[in-house]
Amino acid sequence: MHKKYLIEQPNCIQNSNITIQQTRQTSLTETLDILSVLVSGKYSKEFYQQSFNFVAAVSQAPDLTPSQIGLSMFIYGQVSQYTKSTNKDVEKSLLLNFKQSIDSFRSNDLKHFAFGLILARIQRKDIFDLLEKQSLVTEMEFQDLIRVGTGIALFGRGSPEFWKLLEEQAIKNIPTTEAQNITSIFMLYKQFGHGTQEIFKLFEQEFIQRYDQFNSLMKLQMFSSFAKIRYPSSAIFKLFFRDIVGIIQSVNITAVQMLIFDCQKIFPQFPKQVQQFFINFIIKHYQKFHPVIKSKLYDSFQEQSLLTEELEVALLKKK
Incomplete structure (x- = not known):
């Protein structure tokens, strides 16, 4: 028997002149969307408790849409990370909703759900296998695919088909995507031993050409990935030796x-x-x-x- 929660939006919590009270006339999806932005900040224990109660209530509501399920898991993951606590009833309900609605999940919904799983450390290989299957048949935004791929790699490991898809999309998107996405996917390759010489050369080319677009932490992470994969060229070494002292002092x-x-x-x-x-x-x-x-x-x-x-x-x- 699941515990019943009353859906009540959290009290007025200000963040960049936005308040939860201002959303009382908005839809559930819009409220979750706003809360998903607010919850990544730093607030009082009361705020996180109110946020959890709200998501707990939503998780028990009937007929949730994929967008609402994804956002709810994302918020739950954020709250879980900050409070270091979990609730199996909420997780069970959101996972059940996910399984029942997965065929309707879009790129953004998959990203939110996967990120929430990662933050809450829900290590369910069966769930990440479902995420992988859906990502293979869903036209996904590249940055969403990276986020979902992170969870799949960590807890599902990923099939050859998934890693092939990720590499195809990386080769296609790396020249135009932002530096953070390049850093994130390269770290995935580093951690799990995937990638070809073609993709490594592309990482190097884009890193050197767009070096100033990477902040200090991203530069360190890129250097780290090159070092671990043992593909540092003389050009990479030159940048590394020139800037590493300053970078280390800022991370x-x-x-x-x-x-x-x-x-x-x-x-x-x-x-x-x-x-x-x-x-x-x-x-x-x-x-x-x-x-x-x-x-x-x-x-x-x-x-x-x-x-x-x-x-x-x-x-x-x-x-």
């Missing part, structure tokens, strides 16, 4: 940790001053490094005869 330690981990196999190719910069960074921030990454870096540096006494102490310390 968080977690991102730098990922870069160092991905660069470990090509570390000997770095100039001595760049090697020393990374070593100094590890020694300074080792306490915030993940234990598994520290262990792997220790083995890698030892194998390459780059393990100094100070670096050894930092990588072996438990805290």
